[in-house]
Amino acid sequence: MPAVQLPTTAELRHALPLVSVRGLRVAYDEQLVLNGVELDLFPGEMVALLGASGSGKSTLMKSLTGFAPISGGSVRVAGHDVTNLARGELRTLRSEVGQVFQQFNLIPRLSVLSNVLTGALHGAGPINMVGGFSSAHRARAMHLLDRVGIAHKAKDAARSLSGGQQQRVAIARALMQQPRAILADEPVASLDPKLADSVLELLREIATEDGIPVLVSLHVLPLALAHSDRIVGLRHGEMVLSGRTAQLDAAQLAVLYQDEEGAGDERDH
Incomplete structure (x- = not known):
């Protein structure tokens, strides 16, 4: 058998x-x-x-x-x-649960990198909200921006991006949460x-x-x-x-x- x-x-x-x-x-x-x-x-x-x-x-x-x-x-x-x-x-x-919306829901005045980093706020702890994110968080955010094809825009203000680029930032932010x-x-x-x-x-x-x-x-x-x-x-x-x-x-x-x-x-x- x-x-x-x-x-x-x-x-x-x-x-x-x-x-x-x-x-x-x-x-x-x-x-x-x-x-x-x-x-x-x-x-x-x-x-x-x-x-x-x-x-x-x-x-x-x-x-x-x-x-x-x-x-x-x-x-x-x-x-x-x-x-x-x-x-x-x-x-x-x-x-x-990562969420992506029609209107992007980015913070316009913040840089692209900073917007992606907000996806890590839940796990980063309160000290990071006032004192900046760890180098590991920043490296991951840059990796995700590279994955969605806009790493070269990391330092630009979110409001300066086109609609398609802003939605890619929103997707990278969702991935920053390590969503299920x-x-x-x-x-x-x-x-x-x-x-x-x-x-x-x-x-x-x-x-x-x-x-x-x-x-x-x-x-x-x-x-x-x-x-x-x-x-x-x-x-x-x-x-x-x-x-x-x-x-x-x-x-x-x-x-x-x-x-x-x-x-x-x-x-x-």
């Missing part, structure tokens, strides 16, 4: 979801925004989150780090039960198509090479089809579509936007 081949630790790690959402319900002032949403994110994959304005994409993103009021179901992220975390535990969770997962909420909405492609290529490369799951909300179907491993779709707060990107096409995804005209903005945008 042949010996049973047990999975390696690495294989087990990649077989278990780092993010697991089951039956999620979120309500604001008794208005249901998400209803029964289920989602898994596995290490090494980039998942595109699609849906019209008001579908609940941003609310779902916020629920993963405890910024949305979870009224039902369960949310687990990197081993944390998000529905039952104390304030200090929430801070720890948020330090383990990355949430990117409409990260290319303000970029032209060429820059959007390059930023999404970078995020997918990070997911693949670092084993970090990336959940990215998008509004443009071709970008989702070109740059994701899986696609999940929300409509009126419910998950109505989920599948491997290679098995989906624009026609199948169009149902998510059928009633977009006249739809209201999301409560939490």
Whole structure:
């Protein structure tokens, strides 16, 4: 009888979801925004989150780090039960989840390097907030800037960079946290198509090479089809579509936007 081949630790790690959402319900002032949403994110994959304005994409993103009021179901992220975390535990969770936003959220007057270093504040300790970061932190920040292709801009003020360059700084800052997962909420909405492609290529490369799951909300179907491993779709707060990107096409995804005209903005945008 042949010996049973047990999975390696690495294989087990990649077989278990780092993010697991089951039956999620979120309500604001008794208005249901998400209803029964289920989602898994596995290490090494980039998942595109699609849906019209008001579908609940941003609310779902916020629920993963405890910024949305979870009224039902369960949310687990990197081993944390998000529905039952104390304030200090929430801070720890948020330090383990890198976030990339549409508006970059950089500090304009600070240098590119300083902006990246802010990603290490949680682990650096209060002395570093007033007295500067260690040489190890600075070396890591420079390494990350080199990785995203803008090390030559390290000393420049963040406000002097183009939109695409600023988003790369934001990605380097997120990586500075040594995140377990990355949430990117409409990260290319303000970029032209060429820059959007390059930023999404970078995020997918990070997911693949670092084993970090990336959940990215998008509004443009071709970008989702070109740059994701899986696609999940929300409509009126419910998950109505989920599948491997290679098995989906624009026609199948169009149902998510059928009633977009006249739809209201999301409560939490």
